[in-house]
Amino acid sequence: DVKVTQSSRYLVKRTGEKVFLECVQDMDHENMFWYRQDPGLGLRLIYFSYDVKMKEKGDIPEGYSVSREKKERFSLILESASTNQTSMYLCASSLAGGPASGNTIYFGEGSWLTVV
Amino acid sequence: QKEVEQNSGPLSVPEGAIASLNCTYSDRGSQSFFWYRQYSGKSPELIMFIYSNGDKEDGRFTAQLNKASQYVSLLIRDSQPSDSATYLCAVPLGGGGFKTIFGAGTRLFVKA
Numbered sequence: 025d026v027k028v029t030q031s032s033r034y035l036v037k038r039t040g041e042k043v044f045l046e047c048v049q050d051m052d053h054e055n056m057f058w059y060r061q062d063p064g065l066g067l068r069l070i071y072f073s074y075d076v077k078m079k080e081k082g083d084i085p086e087g088y089s090v091s092r093e094k095k096e097r098f099s100l101i102l103e104s105a106s107t108n109q110t111s112m113y114l115c116a117s118s119l120a121g122g123p124a125s126g127n128t129i130y131f132g133e134g135s136w137l138t139v140v
Numbered sequence: 141q142k143e144v145e146q147n148s149g150p151l152s153v154p155e156g157a158i159a160s161l162n163c164t165y166s167d168r169g170s171q172s173f174f175w176y177r178q179y180s181g182k183s184p185e186l187i188m189f190i191y192s193n194g195d196k197e198d199g200r201f202t203a204q205l206n207k208a209s210q211y212v213s214l215l216i217r218d219s220q221p222s223d224s225a226t227y228l229c230a231v232p233l234g235g236g237g238f239k240t241i242f243g244a245g246t247r248l249f250v251k252a
Contacts, residue, residue: 055238066244074238082239114183123240124232126172126191131183
């Protein structure tokens with residue numbers, strides 16, 4: 025059974041804190057993604073990675089960075105959390121070739137982040 | 141700006157009826173299309189994938205694709221209360237990239 029695991033389900037952080045969201049997949053997928061989901065806005069891509077140490081900006085990368093040191097692990101970093109980053113964050117993965125090649129995106133359970 | 145549009149709903153249907161969910165997209169280069177189901181507080185899960193014009197059936201679900209008109213739809217036959225969820229249309233951008241545009245989703249409510 026496919027598995028994308030996000031280590032933190034619910035977090036409350038203060039403005040200005042550095043926040044780490046960790047994600048691990050056990051499917052040996054090449055591609056990993058970080059999305060955020062907000063009511064009425066759908067899922068928006070923050071960053072993605074198609075290989076170890078490789079990263080590409082998505083549609084809303086400002087205020088975020090990522091790290092992929094191992095194939096199975098993709099971390100999202102909020103350098104200085106702000107209240108407008110309160111959201112649900114979804115990690116996902118897919119096989120090489122990506123969704124444009126018909127490869128399904130598998131999602132983790134999500135991390136609910138509140139910045140106060 | 142590539143877009144995927146869905147009616148936000150809620151769409152309310154009685155149990156046993158057919159639910160019809162629609163999605164339009166702007167990128168003519170897109171070749172594959174996904175429908176995801178998302179229960180409240182949960183992550184999206186794949187329902188259907190379609191890349192050829194016409195219909196694709198999987199159990200009670202039928203996806204319909206019309207590339208010329210740039211729309212994709214999802215029909216749910218014999219709707220059940222357990223089908224109550226938000227349905228997301230997802231369209232990978234053409235050109236072989238990794239970006240997928242998700243619609244904001246249609247909330248479906250199936251009344252028992």
